[in-house]
Amino acid sequence: MANKKSVGHAYNVDFLNVVFAASSLFLFFTTIWMVFDDFDREWKGYQRQFVLLEGYVTSLELQATESGIDQDRLSQLTAARAQAEESLASNQALVDELNAELADIEANFYITDQAYNFLKAEYDVDRYTYEEMQEEHPEDAAELRPAIDDMYNRWVGLGIQVEELSAQRDAVRAQIGEYTGGVTDADTEIRELTADAERLRGRVAELQVDFVGDILLNAPLLDFMAPSLTIQQVITPNVVDDVNFIRVSKMDRCMTCHIAIDREGFEGYPQPYTTHPSLDAYVGSASPHPVQTTGCTVCHEGMGQSIGFIHSSHTPETEAQTAEWEARYGWDVPHYWDFPMLPTNMTEASCAKCHQDTVYVDEAPDLNLAYGLYERAGCYACHVTAGFTDLRKPGPDLTKISAKLTPEWASTWIRDPREVKASTWMPRFWYNSNTSAPEDIQRNEIEIGATVAYLFAHSDGHEFANASPPLGDAARGEELVGSVGCLACHITEGQARLDAGTRRTF
Incomplete structure (x- = not known):
């Protein structure tokens, strides 16, 4: 026998056996790891916990429902039912006779009613044939009239029998009800009174951990059949x-x-x-x-x-x-x-x-506030936005600016509006984070000056109704501002924009 380790053999069987054994063990343990990892997935843990939580919540709901049942009324109904059962037991022989009679009546009623309906169908067909023949061949139709009348009379007779049997059945049922009505009425009221509790008891019973449905069918390698833990989508x-x-x-x-x-x-x-x-x-x-x-x-x-x-x-x-x-x-x-x-x-x-092209959405208070803030701040003036078209410009009229302001004040305002009035909505256009470098200063000032010069160069004049109004009393003015409602909209205490809120804007 040749030496497996000698020169000339391309492989070493003993070494290959070791490699095969090691790879088999590796495959075995990784398979076990894979199965366990699938069994221990995050969402499965949540669903297992929810089954317990749902049982607990349902039990609490059952306790609350049971405590809300009118126990006095339930006791009265239970006692009334027991009394009705005693009365029913004492007359059970008579009730059995009435039930037997009722069964015979219902059997006769079923047979008669079926015969009535079948005969009605046959009569309708023959009557239609007769009426058609009467239109086309009146002489032949006359021969069918006696049979049609006879069938009609038999159908009417069966209808009378159905009504008589129905009346007999109702009378016997009424007699039985005199003995069983007390139990039936009590059961109906008890059922209405305890319906929610009974439903919850059934639900609690369903939520109890079941070995087959909750454990066995969710076990590794068996959860492909009918698991209760499933992905919902x-x-x-x-x-x-x-x-x-x-x-x-x-x-x-x-x-x-x-x-x-x-x-x-x-x-x-x-x-x-x-x-x-x-x-x-x-x-x-x-x-x-x-x-x-x-x-x-x-x-x-x-x-x-x-x-x-x-x-x-x-x-x-x-x-x-x-x-x-x-x-x-x-x-x-x-x-x-x-x-x-x-x-x-x-x-x-x-x-x-x-919810496009709308600026109000039910049940979205934060979004509605944002829409209101967007409108109040005048963002739509530069940023075209659906729902904010055709609105008036948010800024004041500048066509008569020279009648009210000076170029120096306008330059100071444009340079940093919130430095002059902390609560203003107007944004700053110069000296922002991207134009604050030393090399930007000269350009900023030139652009601010050019803007002011343009506004005053194109400003119209204005004649005031009272060119020289008398000086007012500051103390009296403070009293008026606080009493007539000015502070509902206007700010006088120097609050910042965010501190002032969205309603007070001037």
Whole structure:
């Protein structure tokens, strides 16, 4: 036998056995790791926790519902039912006889009613044939008239029998009701009184952990059959994501983790188990934006197809939250998605995607305030914006500027309006961050001077009604300003623009 290690052999079998054993073990352990990693995915943990949370919340709701039941009324109904059952038991033999009689009547009623309906159908067909023949061949139609009349008389007779049997059935039912009505009425009232509690008891029973449905079918290698832990998603109609080279239908899987997002009762619980605010306006089934057709990322942005916290492109709201996410999730600024999730306090910005050409959106107070601020500041005068067209210019009329101001004052104002009046809306056009270098000073001053010279050169004159008004009393003026309502709009205490607010503008 040849030596496997001698010269001339291209391989060493013993060494290959070691390599094969090592690679087999590596494949085995990586397969185990893969299966466990799939079992331990983040969203599955959230859904397992939610099952327990839902059971707890439903139990609390059941307790609240049970405590709200009128126990005195329930006791009265229970006692009345027991008394009615005793009365029914004492007359059970008579009730059994009436039930037997009722069964016979119902059987006869069924047979007679069927015969009545069948005969009615036959009569309708023959009557139609007779009327057609009477129009075309009157002499032949006369021969059919006796048979038609006989069929009609039999049909009327069956109808009378149906009515008699129906009356007998109702009379027997009324007699039975005299003995069973007390139990039936009590059961109906008890059912109405405890309907919500019974429904919740059934729901609590359904939410109990089931070995087969909740454990076995969700176990590794068995969760391909009928698992209860599944990815939830909606594909929004007529809404697409632009992924550079192609547009694909927008797919949102956010509700895989945010399971209770459109369900009442989870308002006070932390993410991802909490209910969305204002269900009547957002994501609720009866809202204008139901989650089944609107989804989530239309408003919140982010990568809706992802089911992981990091890959969904969540965005923190504060520095403290940023530090918390970095420590807890290893969060970093998303680099692989062009539309990271908006912070919660900025979500209303997405309303403008659909609500175009409007400056007021229900349930969007921050956006409405922004629209109002945009209009009040006069931004639309330079920036053409849908919904802000055909508005008056926000600035004052400068055609008679020389009648009120001096060139020196106008230069000082234009140079830095807020240096003269801290609460003004007018922006500064010179000496900004990109024109504040020493080499920009000369150009700034030349442009400011040219602007002032142009305004005064084209200014019209103005004749005042009182060319020399008398001097006023400052103390009396202060009293008037504070009493007649001037301060509702005008600022006299030198407040800055942000401190003054959006309403007080002069």
